[in-house]
Amino acid sequence: MARGRRQVQAISARLAAAEALARVATGRSLTAALPAVLGQVAPGERALAQELAYGALRWYPRLCWVLDQLLERPLRRRDRDVHAVLIVGLYQCLDTRIPEHAAVSETVAAARALGRRRASGLVNAVLRRCLRERTSLQAGWQALPSARYAHPDWLLARFREAWPANWEALIEANNARPPMTLRVNRRQRAREAYLGELQCIGVGANAHPLAPDAIVLDEPVGVERLPGFAGGAVSVQDAAAQQAAVLLAPEPGERVLDLCAAPGGKSSHVLECQPALAELVAVDLESVRLERLHENLRRLGLSARVIQGDAAEPGHWWDGVAYDRILLDAPCSASGVIRRHPDIKLLRQAADLDGLQALQKRLLAAAWPLLAPGGMLLYVTCSVLPMENEQVVRPFAAEREDVVVRMIDAAWGQATDHGRQILSGESGMDGFYYACLVKQ
Amino acid sequence: MSKLNILQYPDSRLRTVAQPVKVVDDRIRALADDMLETMYDAPGIGLAATQVDVHERVVVIDVSDERNEPRVLINPEILKAEGTERSQEGCLSVPGYQDTVERAEWLHVRALDRHGASFEFEAHGLLAICVQHEVDHLNGKLFLDHLSELKRKRAHRKLTKQSRLTA
Numbered sequence: 001m002a003r004g005r006r007q008v009q010a011i012s013a014r015l016a017a018a019e020a021l022a023r024v025a026t027g028r029s030l031t032a033a034l035p036a037v038l039g040q041v042a043p044g045e046r047a048l049a050q051e052l053a054y055g056a057l058r059w060y061p062r063l064c065w066v067l068d069q070l071l072e073r074p075l076r077r078r079d080r081d082v083h084a085v086l087i088v089g090l091y092q093c094l095d096t097r098i099p100e101h102a103a104v105s106e107t108v109a110a111a112r113a114l115g116r117r118r119a120s121g122l123v124n125a126v127l128r129r130c131l132r133e134r135t136s137l138q139a140g141w142q143a144l145p146s147a148r149y150a151h152p153d154w155l156l157a158r159f160r161e162a163w164p165a166n167w168e169a170l171i172e173a174n175n176a177r178p179p180m181t182l183r184v185n186r187r188q189r190a191r192e193a194y195l196g197e198l199q200c201i202g203v204g205a206n207a208h209p210l211a212p213d214a215i216v217l218d219e220p221v222g223v224e225r226l227p228g229f230a231g232g233a234v235s236v237q238d239a240a241a242q243q244a245a246v247l248l249a250p251e252p253g254e255r256v257l258d259l260c261a262a263p264g265g266k267s268s269h270v271l272e273c274q275p276a277l278a279e280l281v282a283v284d285l286e287s288v289r290l291e292r293l294h295e296n297l298r299r300l301g302l303s304a305r306v307i308q309g310d311a312a313e314p315g316h317w318w319d320g321v322a323y324d325r326i327l328l329d330a331p332c333s334a335s336g337v338i339r340r341h342p343d344i345k346l347l348r349q350a351a352d353l354d355g356l357q358a359l360q361k362r363l364l365a366a367a368w369p370l371l372a373p374g375g376m377l378l379y380v381t382c383s384v385l386p387m388e389n390e391q392v393v394r395p396f397a398a399e400r401e402d403v404v405v406r407m408i409d410a411a412w413g414q415a416t417d418h419g420r421q422i423l424s425g426e427s428g429m430d431g432f433y434y435a436c437l438v439k440q
Numbered sequence: 441m442s443k444l445n446i447l448q449y450p451d452s453r454l455r456t457v458a459q460p461v462k463v464v465d466d467r468i469r470a471l472a473d474d475m476l477e478t479m480y481d482a483p484g485i486g487l488a489a490t491q492v493d494v495h496e497r498v499v500v501i502d503v504s505d506e507r508n509e510p511r512v513l514i515n516p517e518i519l520k521a522e523g524t525e526r527s528q529e530g531c532l533s534v535p536g537y538q539d540t541v542e543r544a545e546w547l548h549v550r551a552l553d554r555h556g557a558s559f560e561f562e563a564h565g566l567l568a569i570c571v572q573h574e575v576d577h578l579n580g581k582l583f584l585d586h587l588s589e590l591k592r593k594r595a596h597r598k599l600t601k602q603s604r605l606t607a
Contacts, residue, residue: 001484001485001486001487001529001530001531001532001569001570001573001574001583002482002484002485002529002530002531002532002535002538003484003485003530004527004528004529004530004538032546035564035565036525036545036546036564036565036568039564039565039566039567040565040566043505287548287560288520288548288560288562291560291561291562
């Protein structure tokens, strides 16, 4: 194949961010939409394109409200691309330090590149009016919770109900840029030694006080800059997710099962912490995601038995030998990691929660028979909604006589009736829930 | 290594459906190396064995700007394709003609590497387009076949006139 003329011409950072946003607005996740779009951006502009896409999504509910105030009549459905360019423009005007003239002129240029008649004039008019009326707009969104907190109303209501004392801090964390946290591979390096290596290349970092292998970077950097990354010295993983291996704490010679394992962050941490396992079996449904698990294990120099299978249907893949420890990282709303995946604000609907809870209950019930007597199952979600956590574990523990809840004694999070909850942003961590269930 | 001759449209040999590679041996590795050299020299970002008149399922690709990420795909299979994307394509066998083609924007691909080991990867953007373009070649298909009848005929007239003039 020869390169097409238009492929040589890169698209601008603004246009790329708008394109990613438009794809998310049609139901795709940002993680799926962004790489394809970034590929068309000149390498030097990719970081800006990514920052604009994430930022515009982080403030999306507010920016949509602002746009509604500034448009004389609503955009038509087929003007989704123009809508996306406008949102990216408003984000630059309201929430970044990009000089006003650059924000306006570059976004107008992006609108022109869409090739839509009158789009560039509209973008110019809307952005200039936004800058003129900024003060009164700010006063306006203070009065409207979804715009003020930049979250959909249904999610705000759930957070308020679940965490009456902490919901504002939680929301503030959801709207903040997350730290980049590393996990040092303790088979290769001590954490202190790796902090030294980072210091040598001028990357500011600190040990996380509540996770033994975690290092928090002052500023995010590309993984290719991290010493020894390709050779498996470190992985990128939030400190909250690193509690899984600490809590699971398998003994030498034990058999461990990781359900819904891909992309394998927790599995590989368990293997790094306990080299003398009899076996670690990692199960996931999606072959594409399992490919990433294989990649991670390869990079870290670890091995596991990887099975493509449905965790809800162990009959299809289980060999009948019980496991000493089971890690069930259940699919969830991801309401605890909104700061890392701001597209959740658009993609997740209140109606999804019932289905997710049913799935979580099914997975827990399906996993339990695979656990040996005396063994422990660790139930994990990256959600802060009790509906996916306590309300899954409580009825399960109440219905079965062989379930003993082991309370988690830790310096992080807060105790709930059956487990422990980390609220998003607490000690710099993602929002996670853990419950330890021991079989009698 | 040696540079190979690239068949030019409307050469009917471009319509041959290539056979799967049975054994990845030194002969196939030498073919892949020659194809890479031919592709880099052209310059192109992908080349299928069909285009150098070898009718076995071998493809080479490098879509990187720095021209330092050569990929060899033997017996490539597109396991999954999602989304649509329109972009302008050209072809080393159809020089001087470019047009917009609609392709899937995301692929899950399986192939053998130069050692005969099976591997899988996901592709999007230009890589996804290029994989589809090259797999088409192995099936005797050209990007022109994706155009509307009117555009295809116009391209055919232009290209055959060109080849008569250079013949």
